[in-house]
Amino acid sequence: MGYTPEMKELIKRVEATRPARMEKARRGENFPALSLEERAVVLEKFHPDYQKEGRRPIRTGPDKGLVLPEEIASMLESRSMLRPENVDLSNPDFETDVLIVGGGGAGTSAALLAADAGVRVIMTTKLRHGDANTMMAEGGIQAAVQESDSPYYHYMDTIGGGHFTNQSDLVAALAHDAPLSIAWLESLGMMFNKFPDGRLISRHFGGSSRKRMNSAGDMTGAEIMRVLRDEARNRGDQITILEFCPAVELILDEDGKCAGAILYNMETREFFIAKAKATIIATGGNGRLHIKGFACTNHYGATMDGVVMCYRAGVGSTCLFSTQYHPTGVAYPEQNVGLLITEKVRGLGAHVLNIDGEQFCFPLEPRDVESAELIKEALEVGKAVITPTGRYGLWLDSPMIDLLHGEGTVRRELPAKFIQFERHGIDISKEPMLVYPTLHYQNGGIAINADCETTIPGLYSAGECTGGLHGENRLMGNSLQDVITFGRRSGAAAARYVNGGVELKKLTLDHVVKYEKELVEAGVENPMVAPILLPDYSTDEVASRRLLEIQGKLEAE
Amino acid sequence: MSHHHDSKEPKQKKKVQVATGDRAILPEGATTIPVYIMGKRYEVPETLTIMKAMEYAGFKFLRGAGCRGGICGACPTVYRKPGDYKLHFGLACQTVVEPDMYLAQIPFYPANRAAYKIEDLEPNPEIIFSLYPELFRCVACNNCTKACPMGVDVLGYISALKQGDIARAAEISFDCIQCGMCASRCMGELPQYHIAQLARRMYGRAIMPRARHLAKRVEEIESGKYDEMLKSLQTMSHGELEKRYKEREREPDMAPNGTWLPANDPYL
Amino acid sequence: MKVSYYPGCTLKTKAKNLEDAAVASMAALGVDFEELTRWNCCGAVHSLADDDLIHQVAPVRDLVRAMEQGSDKVVTLCSMCYNTLARANLLMRQDEVKRKTINDFMNEEKDYHGEVEVLHFLNFLRDQVGWDTVRNAVKVPLNGLKVAMYYGCTLMRPRNVAIEPIGDTRIMGEFLEAIGAAPVDFPEATTCCGSYQILANPEAAHDVSGRILESAIRAGAEAMVLSCPLCEFNLSKKQPEVLKKNKISREVPVYYFTQLLAMALGLGQEACRFDLNSECSVELLKNKNFPV
C-alpha cells in the first residue's frame, strides 16, 4: 500500500533538500540546539505538561487546588456509575482475603506473592488477563545485576533522571529489590537475553551510568507477562482470575478501612460485591484519555480507573500532572499510529523535517523539548503534513541513515521498525517516516509508601497507576522494574496485613455520597461518569444516531 | 478537543479536520471501500486497520481488542477475499482492510492447559509428553503454521518437542502471542501455544544456565550490604545528591559485561 | 548425490542408543551423514490406511524437506520411520490421483512426485558404503558372537517396501559378518513383536515376544540385534515380564545393530551407549572381554 500519490509528491520536497542537508551532516553540522532559555520558552508554550492552556486546578477531593490537565481533572471530578443508595452491600457475591484490581505485571506479581504467603486471592481485570501495558514493553527492565553496577548507581541514575523530584523511599526500594525481581523472574522460567555462560546481557540506556538494561528479545514486557500469567494459572487453587470484570468503585467499612470493590461484568452488565480484607489497585496508566487529543502507545484499557476510584475514596496523588510524551510516535500508516519509533533513528542521524523538507529543530533535544518543537511546527507554524486519515505528521528522514553509514544500516540497526513499515509497503531506508509526539506514560499517580500502602488501611497500590517513584520524568526500563518490585511488595504487604488479623465492620459507600456532595458544593456541573473503562472511538456521525444513549444522557441531566 | 490554528500561515489556512486519539475520520477527498463484517456490508475509509475500520463502522470492542499494537493476541481475525479460496489470518490491529474482504474475529478459542508446579519439573521432554499426550496426535498438516499471524513455525516447535528438543521449541516459539489461531485450526486438537509456554519456562528455568553474578548480587542484597548506603541516600541533601550525580563515572560503551570495574569504587 | 539422514522422534528421546551409535559410526567411516535441518515426526503412530490421506501428509512433508535441501536420498535408522516414509514415497510415485490431492493440500510446499529415494540404514551401508569398507574399518571384530537377526515386520512388510526380497533376506547376515559376528537365523525372525498391542493388550504382546525369544535361544543365539525402538521396547524393556509369563529361564541380551557396529569400529561408550541397554546386555559383552 505505502504512501499515497499525494504523499509521494510531498516526499519529493524532502528529497530535494536532502543533498544539501547531507553535505552539512557529513561535515558534522546540524541544526543548532536551543539554549536553556529558548528551551524554557518552547516547553512553556507547547509542551502539554507546561502549557497553561488545557490545565486547571481541580475543585474537589484530597488534591483540591492542584493544577492538572483538563482531561485528568474532569475525570477526577466525576460521579460514580452507581447510585450508592441502590446498592445492597450486605450480601457480598465474593469474599476473599486479597482483592487485586488489574491483571498487568504489577497485579499478577502481587497475586503470586500474596498466594505465596498463603492467603486467598481474587484478581479482577478489565480485559483478558495480560491485555495490559506490561505486554507492550519492548526495550527492557532495569536492575543493577552486573559487578560494575550496584543499587547505589541505580538510585543515583533514577533520582537524577527524575530531576530530583522522586519520592526517595520508593527509589531506594526499587534499587534494593531490582536484582531480587530479576532472580525471581529467572526462577519462574523467563527467557532473558544471556551469554552462553548464563551471564545476563545488560545495556546502557538514556541516563544510565552503568549497563543496567536487561531484556528478552525485543519483547521483554510480553515475556514477563506471559510467564507471570502462566504461573498465576498454575495457582488456581489460591488465585481466582475474573476477566472482563473491572472494578468500578471501592468499598470501605464503617471504620474507614478498605473492604473490597464493586465489580462490573461488562459482558452481562451485572454488578458484583467483592468483599476483601485487603485490596490492591494495579490498574496501570492513562494513555487512552488522549490528553489534548494525542495518540498514545498504551493498551485499550488504559483509562486511569484506579486513580479515579482511590481519589473518590480520599487517596491523594503524587506528580499526577506529569505525563511522558515520546517525540516520535508513528503518524502514518494509520495502523501503526501512536506506536513508538525509537530515539535511535535520530541518534543515527535522521533529520526531523516539515512539509517543505526543511529542518526546524535539533533532532536530539531532550524528549520533552523535542516533543514541544514538533508540536510547535504543526500548530503554530502550520507546516505539518496532514495524513489521509487527518493526522499531523512531520518527516523523519530515515533514508539519511544508509547514506551516512552505508547501505544496509537501517535494516541491521532497526530490524523491527524496518519490518513493521515494510509490511505496509514503506521501505524506511528509501522513504522517510511520518511522526508526531505520542502519549506514552503516566508519570504520577496514587500516593503510596515503600510498602505500597495508601492512606486508607487495607488499600494498597502498585505499578503505573502510582506516583512518586519516577518523579517528573521516568527513565526507560524503570517501569517494568516498578511493576515487579512494587507488585511483589504490595502482594506481600497485603498478605501480612490480612495474616495479622483483619476484622471488617459494616460495608459502606458513604465516601461516594460524600464526594458527590462535594462536587455539588464546588459547583461542578454535569460531572462525567467515571471510571470510563474503555475509550469511545465511534465517529460523530455514528454517535449522533445513537438515540438511546443521547436520550439516556438527557434524562440523567 | 480541538487544536487551535494560527491564521498567520497561508499554507493550511483551510480548516482541516484532524483526527484525535485513535478515532478515525474520513478526510475530504478520501475514498471508502466496502468490507463485510461477519457478512454485513459496511463502507469504511481505505488504509484503516480492520480494528479501526470496525470502530469507524460503529462497533465498540469489548472483546477483540487489547494492546492495539500487535503483541497481546486479543484480536485475531479470519477473512477471505473474493475469488480466492484461501483462508487468511491476521491481527485486526495490524491488518489493513481490503475491498470486499469478508471477515470475522475469533477473540477466544478454547484450549486446555495443564497445571503444573514449575519448581518440581525436571527439564525433561517426558514430562511434557505426560502433561500433553495429545502432542502425538499431530499429523503435520501444517494448518497451524499457516494460521499464525506472527509467522511462528508452529509445526516446527511441535516437531521439536516430539523430538525432545525443548530448547529448540522454546526458541522457535518465542514470538508467540498466544492468540489461539493455531489451536483453532489444529487437526490433532492440540493446544500448541500452552505446550510452547511450558517448554519456554522449562528452558528459561532449567536449561539456560543461571546467571551466577545475579545469584551473588542477590546474596549481597539479602545480607544487607547496601542497606546503609541506600538509607543515607534517602536523607542526603539535594545539593549533595546533585553533586554526586554529576560525578558518576560512566561505564564505557564498548566494555563487554563483566569486564569493566572502576578502581576503588566504594559504592559497588 | 546428497544423502540426508532422517532420525525420527523416538531416536531423539527413547532410543538415543540407536542414533548415537550410527552417527558416530558414519563419522568414523568418513561418510557424509547429515541430519535434515527441518523435519517432523513421520507419523508412524497413525495407521496408514490408504484412504486416510491426511496421515500421508506428515511423511510426504519430510520427503519435501529432503528434496528442498537438495538430497536425492534420505536414510532412516528406525524401522518404523523407514516403513512410513517408504510407503508414502511409493504412494507419491505411483498414485497420480492421490499425489495431486496431497500436493494440492500442501500447496505451501513444493510439489512432490517421489523425487527422493528412501533407504534403510542397512541398505545404505551395503550399497553406498560397502561391506568391504566396513570390514576394513573394524578394529574390534566381534569374534564369533552369536547374534540372532531380528527383522521384525516393518522392514519386510508390505512387500513393495521390503528392504530385501522376503525369503531371500541376507542383509543383516552380511552386516554381522562384516563386523566379525556370527549371524544366527531363526524361524521367528520376521514375526511381529506385538507392536502397539503392548498398550491395549500386554498379555498378547508378551506371548508373541516370548515365542520370538524362545525361538532365538533354541537356534543357539547368545544375543539379538534389531533396528526398531518398538521391537526393542517389547523384546528388551519388557523382557522380565515376557520371560516370567512364558517361563523362559534365560535372559536374552538385545542390541541395536548400530551399537554393535560402533563397538566393532572401536568407538567409545559415548558412541555405543550400552548404558541405555539392559544389564544382561552389558554383562555378556564384558564376559566376552569386549571394551564396554
Ligand SMILES: Cc1cc2nc3c(=O)[nH]c(=O)nc-3n(C[C@H](O)[C@H](O)[C@H](O)COP(=O)(O)OP(=O)(O)OC[C@H]3O[C@@H](n4cnc5c(N)ncnc54)[C@H](O)[C@@H]3O)c2cc1C
Ligand atoms: C508501548 C510501550 C512500551 C513500553 N516500554 C517499556 C520498556 O521498555 N521498559 C519499561 O520499563 N517500561 C516500558 N513501558 C511502560 C511499562 O510497560 C508499563 O508502565 C508497565 O508495564 C505498567 O504495568 P502495570 O501492571 O502497572 O499496568 P498494566 O500492565 O497496564 O496493567 C494494568 C491492568 O489493569 C487493568 N485494569 C485497568 N482498569 C481496571 C479496572 N477498573 N478494573 C480491573 N482491571 C483494570 C488493565 O486492563 C490492565 O490489564 C512501555 C509501555 C508501553 C505502552
Ligand code: SF4
Ligand atoms: S503460535 Fe499459535 S497462539 Fe502463538 S501466535 Fe501463532 S497462532 Fe497465535
Ligand code: SF4
Ligand atoms: S495443526 Fe495440529 S496437527 Fe496440524 S501440524 Fe499443527 S499441530 Fe500438527
Ligand code: SF4
Ligand atoms: S517412528 Fe515414531 S517416533 Fe519415529 S518419527 Fe516415526 S513416528 Fe515419530
Ligand code: SF4
Ligand atoms: S515393533 Fe514389532 S511391530 Fe513393529 S516393526 Fe518392530 S516387530 Fe513389527
Ligand code: FES
Ligand atoms: S489488539 Fe493486541 S494484538 Fe491486536
